[in-house]
Amino acid sequence: AAIEKGGYDHFMLKEIFEQPQTIYDCLRGRLDAVHGNIILSGMNQYAEQIMNAPRIIILACGTSWHAGLVAEYIIEELCRIPVEVEYASEFRYRNPVIHKGDVIIAISQSGETADTLVAIETAKEQGAIILGIVNVVGSSIARKSHAGAYTHAGPEIGVASTKAFTAQLAVLTMIALKIAHEKGSINNERFMHLCKELADIPEKVALVLTQAEAIKVLAEKYKDATDALYLGRGYNFPIALEGALKLKEISYIHAEGYPAAEMKHGPIALVTDTLPVVFVATKDSYHEKVVSNMQEIKARKGRVIAVITEGDTISPTLADDVIIMPPADEIVAPMLSTIPMQLLAYYIGVAKGYDVDKPRNLAKSVTVE
Numbered sequence: 001a002a003i004e005k006g007g008y009d010h011f012m013l014k015e016i017f018e019q020p021q022t023i024y025d026c027l028r029g030r031l032d033a034v035h036g037n038i039i040l041s042g043m044n045q046y047a048e049q050i051m052n053a054p055r056i057i058i059l060a061c062g063t064s065w066h067a068g069l070v071a072e073y074i075i076e077e078l079c080r081i082p083v084e085v086e087y088a089s090e091f092r093y094r095n096p097v098i099h100k101g102d103v104i105i106a107i108s109q110s111g112e113t114a115d116t117l118v119a120i121e122t123a124k125e126q127g128a129i130i131l132g133i134v135n136v137v138g139s140s141i142a143r144k145s146h147a148g149a150y151t152h153a154g155p156e157i158g159v160a161s162t163k164a165f166t167a168q169l170a171v172l173t174m175i176a177l178k179i180a181h182e183k184g185s186i187n188n189e190r191f192m193h194l195c196k197e198l199a200d201i202p203e204k205v206a207l208v209l210t211q212a213e214a215i216k217v218l219a220e221k222y223k224d225a226t227d228a229l230y231l232g233r234g235y236n237f238p239i240a241l242e243g244a245l246k247l248k249e250i251s252y253i254h255a256e257g258y259p260a261a262e263m264k265h266g267p268i269a270l271v272t273d274t275l276p277v278v279f280v281a282t283k284d285s286y287h288e289k290v291v292s293n294m295q296e297i298k299a300r301k302g303r304v305i306a307v308i309t310e311g312d313t314i315s316p317t318l319a320d321d322v323i324i325m326p327p328a329d330e331i332v333a334p335m336l337s338t339i340p341m342q343l344l345a346y347y348i349g350v351a352k353g354y355d356v357d358k359p360r361n362l363a364k365s366v367t368v369e
């Protein structure tokens with residue numbers, strides 16, 4: 001097992017550190033940022049239908065559902081197609097309205113999650129086109145889909161998903177860019193810019209990972225918290241949800257993720273000088289608003305940990321601790337801002353002495369409903 005972990009203490013840490021490579025592998029042969037071309041051959045046959053879809057429904061569970069939420073923001077922004085994101089377990093039992101021509105995107109690392117599998121079978125019977133975004137080649141969801149794209153992240157052993165998530169984001173971003181380009185819903189300049197931004201992600205993830213030791217120090221500082229709040233807006237809202245999920249899964253600290261503005265409608269009541277509040281606050285079109293939410297937390301003495309973009313001079317004055325991201329377009333930034341969420345959860349779990357690769361009560365793949 002020590003050899004399989006490649007010198008890392010845990011699979012989870014190994015998989016976190018593999019991400020520059022796994023994202024690169026996911027983009028390789030598909031994204032040509034120089035000529036502005038995206039090839040997703042597993043979707044060619046349905047390209048027309050996807051482009052003209054009246055709406056897209058994304059189905060997934062757990063971390064994969066969070067990837068779906070990010071994709072909702074990206075697809076609506078770039079492609080101008082309405083998107084709904086559903087928990088597969090809810091969708092399958094509520095007699096959903098599906099029209100012929102609706103496109104379903106099922107996202108699953110394992111390709112075996114029972115609820116997701118049954119949900120797509122139901123939708124298929126009603127005439128939807130199913131795209132599978134799956135990591136495990138030949139898995140049930142991959143086989144049941146009409147078309148799709150593999151995430152190529154390699155085997156993920158740690159129960160808490162890390163590298164599969166960023167690979168899902170990479171694939172979903174390529175899909176959105178391809179649709180948008182073909183539809184003409186973004187201009188060529190923006191398309192070329194975003195292709196380049198996406199191609200630069202593996203290198204930027206490597207840069208973020210150089211802060212692992214600093215995040216380990218933060219983990220020591222915050223490990224005895226009993227609760228934590230994770231806040232973000234826009235593209236980073238799902239990353240706040242994912243950050244809270246990672247912390248719960250690995251460190252057993254109760255954590256809630258919330259859209260930063262919505263915290264005024266409840267979670268703000270929990271803020272005291274002992275509550276860590278993680279802000280995913282990278283420089284994007286929501287940034288000013290997020291900063292004012294940060295002020296609101298600081299005014300109530302919350303302990304603010306802020307994930308910010310290099311060059312941001314305002315956030316550090318409001319935060320107790322900062323983690324700095326390289327600049328990136330907001331469309332691709334979630335692949336960066338999620339890395340400190342993974343590392344923080346990992347190091348807190350380890351500091352508390354837990355088995356982070358096999359957290360209690362959790363299964364890698366939930367094949368029963």
Ligand code: G6P
Pocket residue numbers: 061062063064107108109110111112113116159160161362363364365366
């Ligand atoms: C389990 C795993 C999670 C995963 C979820 C969905 O809960 O512990 O890490 O996100 O299932 O799994 P899937 O394989 O469908 O992505």
